[in-house]
Amino acid sequence: MDLSGKVAIVTGVSKGIGRATAELLLERGATVAGWSRSAPTGLAHERFHFVACDVSREESVQQALAATQQAVGPEVHVLINNAGLGIMGAVDGFAADDWCTMFDTNVHGTFYCARAVLPKMKRQQLGHILNVASLAGTVGSENMAGYCATKFAVRGFSEALFKEVRQFGIKVTCLNPGSVETSFNGKTPGATPTLGKLQAEDVAAVIVHTLEAPFHVLISELDMRPLQPGK
Template identity: 75%
Template sequence: MNLSGKIVILTGVSKGIGHATARALLAKGAVVAGWGRTAPADLQHERFQFIECDIRNEVAVQEAYVNTRREVGEEIHVLINNAGVGIMGPVDGFAADDWHTIFDTNVHGTFYCCRAVLPQMKRQGQGHIINVASLAGTMGTENMAGYCATKFAVRGFSEALFKEVRQDGIKVTCVNPGSVETNFNGATPGAEPNPHKLRAEDVAATIIHALESPDGVLVSEVDVRPLRPKK
């Protein structure tokens, strides 16, 4: 897909992978509707429109979708489900509210957003959905049961969805990053890049690569790892 002039909905735009992806999309000429609870303070561009949305809320997603089409255009060419939260801890000490929060964001929010855009993408006969999962969705890790469970769910959802809509001309790609140096889970990136972690810009570049694949090519899933992880 040539991204110039294409309309992209991007969730979790305020920081980290979402923020880096928004910048990469704008550099390619795309029109970006950034959905989030907080607007990015340092992202001002004539082709960027912030749309307030808490993806955990089904009604809020529906309202954001209507507002997006009103503000930036009727057609929706790309949806990037990037918004996510990580809450860690042992299962026997894990709060039920925290469990619900990570599922509401990582799994239910992804479903709400996909369901919102699919009718229009089917009418267009084209579209591309990117779901950002994690390598934590490929193997279980102690003290990360809740987070791993959500990312396993996103991967399964993505695989089922790509098989469901590929004949409609809609692509679905699941991106599984490894350790990324972002504000995720309360962490603060260092002043110098960590050579043992991915940068948000690395994941953004992978997303752009998948989006720019030829029309007849589907990149269904991609793992993204740091070359030299910390031992």
């Protein structure tokens, strides 16, 4: 897809992968609607529109889509489902509220956003939904059962959805990054990049590369990991 002039929604845009992806999409000429609960600090561009949204709430997603279409017009060409959170801990001590919070954001939010844009994409016969999952959705890890379960769910949803909508010219990709240096776990990324981790900009570059594939090419799933994680 030629991204110039296209409209892209990026969830979880306030920092990390979401912000880096929004910035790169803007460089490619896209108009970006950034959905998140808080606005990205210092991201000012004539083609960037921040829309407050809590993807875990269906009504918030519906309101965000209406606000987006009012700001940039009715077309939506790209959806990057990036918003997500992780709460770690052993199963026998895990709070049910924390379990539900992760599923509400990581899984239900992905569903709400995809469902919201699909009618328009079907009418256009063009669209690309990219769901950011995780390598944690490919293999279980101790003290990460809840998070792993949500990302396994996102992978299953993505695979089913691409088979459902490819006939309408809509692509669905599931991206599974490994360890990324972001504030995902509540830590502030270091001023000097950690070579043993992916950078948010690395993931953004892969996202945009995937979006720019020729129309007849569907990249349904991608695993992404650091080359030398021990460094």
